[in-house]
Amino acid sequence: MDEVIEAWTTRYGATRDQLLPMLHAIQEEAGYVDDALVPVIAKALNISRADVHGVITFYHDFRRTPPGKHMVKICRAESCQSRGGAKIEAAAAQRLGVAMGETRADGQISLEAVYCLGLCATGPNAMVDGRPISRVDEKVLDRIAQEVAA
Ligand code: FES
Known part of the structure; x- marks a missing residue:
């Protein structure tokens, strides 16, 4: 991953404002931002390790561990919650075993x-490997569980 960091600073500059886009590029490439890269990024951008760590941990979209082969996301926002999202979330955890x-x-x-997910009228909603799924119920969860088992 060091080469991604080096290529980034060569192309866009080694300035503090490159931290967020660089982190996105690393996550796009590796699927997560390894903690071992924090000092490398800090050195490349001439900022403190604390600055890098703070940004990674502040934004929940940054992963610090490798993602699973399949990514299932359940909407927790208000509209989906009012349509039974909490029940779906519990059922998804039980069915998927995680x-x-x-x-x-x-x-x-x-x-x-x-x-x-911007699909509030058709909740509760989920996203499986980047594909939005509306009106999630027990049957749909069964289908999702089968799909991600493969
Ligand atoms: S609240 Fe779930 S899609 Fe908007």
Whole structure:
């Protein structure tokens, strides 16, 4: 990943304002931002490790561990919650065998919260490997569980 950091600073400059876009590029490439990269990024941008760590931990979209092979996200925003989102979230965790915010031990599935997919009228909603799914119910969860088992 050091080469991504070096290529980034060569192309865009080694300035503090490059931290967020660089972190996005790293996550796009590797799927997460490894803690071991914090000092490398800090040195490349001439900022403190605390600055880098603070940004990574502040924004929940940055992952610090490798994601599962499949990513299942359940909407936790208000509209989906008012349509039974909490029940769906619990059922998803049970069916997929992984707690919310975790990656299953076999690395097959990560289950995460998302806060509004812009499909509020058709909730509760989920997203599976980047594909939005509306009107999630027990049957739909069964289908999702089958899909991500493969
Ligand atoms: S609240 Fe769930 S999609 Fe908007």
